[in-house]
Amino acid sequence: MRSFARIKVRGIPLWGWAAAAVLYVVAAASAAAFAWQRSIESIAEVGSHRLDLYAAALRSELGRYETVPGIVARQDSVRALLHAEPGAARAALLPEVNRYLEAVNGDTGGLAVDVIDRQGEVIAASNWNQALSFIGTNVSYRPYFLDALARGSGRFFGIGTNTGVPGLYFASAVLDAGKPAGAVAVKVSVDAFESAWRSPGEAAMVVDGNGVIVISTVPAWKFAALTPITPERQRQIEASKQYAGRAVALLPHQKLDRWSASARFARYPDWTRPGHDKRFLELSRPAPQAGDSLMVLLDVEPAMRQLRTAFAFVTALFMIAGLYALYATQRRRAIAEKLKGQDALREANDHLEATVAERTAELTAANAAMQREIAERARTEQELVHAGKLAVLGQMAAGLTHELNQPLGAIRTLSDNARSFLERNQQPLAIANLERISKLVDGMAVLTGELKTFARKSDVQPVAVSLDDAVAHALLIYEARLRDKDVQLDVRIPAGTTVWAEPSQLQQVLVNLLGNALDAVADEPQRSIAIEAHDADQPGRVLFSIADSGTGIAPEVLPHLFEPFVTTKPRGRGLGLGLAITSRLVLGFGARIFASNRPDGGAQFTIEFMSMTETGVVDG
Structure with missing residues (x-):
């Protein structure tokens, strides 16, 4: 018998074929495992982003009602x-x-x-x-x-x-x-969540503390249990009528291998093919609702495709290498055995080239499929970023709308006065009103400029502002209301009093506080407003106050007065945002605002303006 080392198949020793087979198995298994690992990591990352979005949506929506x-x-x-x-x-x-x-x-x-x-x-x-x-x-x-x-x-x-x-x-x-x-x-x-979360190839759900699915993008799964319900828990559910007497059935599913601390493989019913089940990557995390959890099931079929693609790629490479090895062997044998003729050699060469072209075409198709999948993943990430930007723009637009209401009202008042002055041939007064309108428009342009700082908060730059000029501006805006309501006004601001603030925001604060004072005394028999400023006990500080003769602020409302949506006005006359915005503006240029009830009746708002050193502002 011939030695094993001397046995040849198509001119290649048998040990060479055995080594190539072992190398192929190792390479194919490694490539498939790598492709599977990367694909599952990508799917898990997408699932994590989904859970982030769903948790943020729950937190935002439920926070509106809490x-x-x-x-x-x-x-x-x-x-x-x-x-x-x-x-x-x-x-x-x-x-x-x-x-x-x-x-x-x-x-x-x-x-x-x-x-x-x-x-x-x-x-x-x-x-x-x-x-x-x-x-x-x-x-x-x-x-x-x-x-x-x-x-x-x-x-x-x-x-x-x-x-x-x-x-x-x-x-x-x-x-x-x-x-x-x-x-x-x-x-x-909760119907809006199910509609918004619904996405092809995946299922999203919220599971309550009983292990029962209460929100699901798969309607057939709602109020099905993922874990068996104990008799004690069943009695508690029946006592609270949580599911209104509905029978809670166990959803047939099977937990498989765990992928990470928050992800594992599991088999669930395939909602697209009744009677069949399917393997998914299951990700979960606690929901904003205490005791509940968010879950998302992601189809692992894309990872299987990547695995098959990697396996085919390695197979094609080894086939090409084997074919080239055979080609070289055949060529050497053809040279050594010229008697076999040129026709046989040409036929073998043509067949080899056709096979190589076919395998190369398969590789090109597989590569194109991978490029399309990469582009699809990048497009999905761009859509997620766009959705986040739209949510932030919505919040900025809501705040900016409220900020523009006061200047718009002032513009309307000044324009009406200008028209009256022109009708009475008082041109200098009309021109003065038009100039004030121009300044208000400039102030509105400053507000709308905040939209340019989409992803960061604008820095407030306080400067020395004349307090009596700012008060005069606010009084001018409400000149008609003060006159029509016969309000007794007492202004005591020493000449030359300056405070550290941002000019346009300071004017907004004064307009808001004066408007609230006018609302407070509107229905009172004695209507008076006192505006005063004086130096505080500490050097460099100025105390500014606006007091009215109204009914004052209810004791239970006073601690929450500067919180959003808290208002003492009748329904339909205020949203409770004016003082919250005023407080934010005052804090923004380093001052503090307080509200209190006066001993002789009425409310008083006091602003303590800090010194330049305390606010950290450097003039220059």
């Missing part, structure tokens, strides 16, 4: 309704509270706003005038009501027992002398 019950609970009419005895006293207050709740629900876009007495009975509701009103419903068994009475606030996801509509409930206690007299509850729909 403070609503607390705001409603502080309303005097709501507190009076809960304090009133059932009967005629409560019936007299009920229409006003019902209309208020209806308006709040309409403004916030929720499903319902309810006032609940201490026994758990709904005594006022935003849907008071609808066929399926919640008034008279007892919710004492609901966890959000029990948590509100026990801890001051509560949150709970459940299905409405009256409507069968699922939603998220926020509740806040209404306190009377430090003790809960009842609660205010707001119900929010």
Whole structure:
């Protein structure tokens, strides 16, 4: 028998073929594993971005509603309704509270706003005038009501027992002398999340503390459990009627290998092909709702395609290398054995070139597919960045609109006065008003310039500003209102008083405070406003105050006066943003603002302007 080392196949030793086979297996396995690793990492990164977006959307949307019950609970009419005895006293207050709740629900876009007495009975509701009103419903068994009475606030996801509509409930206690007299509850729909999150090839869901899917882009999975529910937990669910008596079935799925701390492979039903299941990459993280978790299932088929592509690529390379090895062997054999003829050699060469061209075409197609997939991934990332920019522009536009309202009102007043001056042939006064309009327009241009600082906050540059000139500008804007309302004005600002501030923002602050003072005295028999400035006890500081003869500020509102959406004005006459913006402007140029009630009646706002050294401003 011939030695093993001497056995040849097509002119190549058998050990050479064995070495090539081992090398091919190692290379193919390594390439496939590398392609799979990179693809799954990319899919996991996309899933992580998705979870970030979903968590931000939940946090932003739910944050809009979380403070609503607390705001409603502080309303005097709501507190009076809960304090009133059932009967005629409560019936007299009920229409006003019902209309208020209806308006709040309409403004916030929720499903319902309810006032609940201490026994758990709904005594006022935003849907008071609808066929399926919640008034008279007892919710004492609901966890959000029990948590509100026990801890001051509560949150709970459940299905409405009256409507069968699922939603998220926020509740806040209404306190009377430090003790809960009842609660205010707001119900929010979650349907918008399911529509916004729906994306081909993936499933997004929110799983509550019971392990039950409460929000899902796959409708058939809603209210299915991912983990078995214990008998004790089942009794608690039935007691709270969380799912309105619906049977909670276990969603058939299988947990597979774990990929990372927050991701693992799992098999779930394929919602595109009923009766089939599919392997997904499952990513999860805690949701903004306490006890809940966000989950996203991503199809791993793209990773399988990458794996097959890498395997085909390595196979093609080895086939080309093998073919070239065979070609070289055949060529050497052809040279050594010229007797086999030129025709056989030409035929073998043509066949080899055709095979190489075919394999090269396959490689080109595979490379083109990889380039298309890379471009698609880059386009997806650009869309995510664009969505983030749109959200920030929305917030900036809301703030800028409020900032422009005051100058626009002033422009209208000055233009009306200018027209009156022209009709009376008082041209110098008309020209002076037009010049003031021009300055206001310049100030509005400064405000709109903030849009250029899209991704960063503009730096405030305080300078020395004449306080009496700034006050005169604010008084000029309200000259007509002061005259029409016969307001007694007392201005005591020493000549030459200067403060460190940003000029346009200081004027905005003074206009806001003077406008609030005019609103406070508008309906009073004695209408007076005092404006005063004097040096503070500490050197370099100036105290400026605006006081009115109005009714003052309610004690429960005073600590929250500079918070957004807090207002003492009647409904429809203010959004509660003016003082919040004023406070932000004052803090921006290093000063401090305080509000208090005067001993002899009325409110007083005081601004303490800091010195140049304390604010860190260097003039130059």
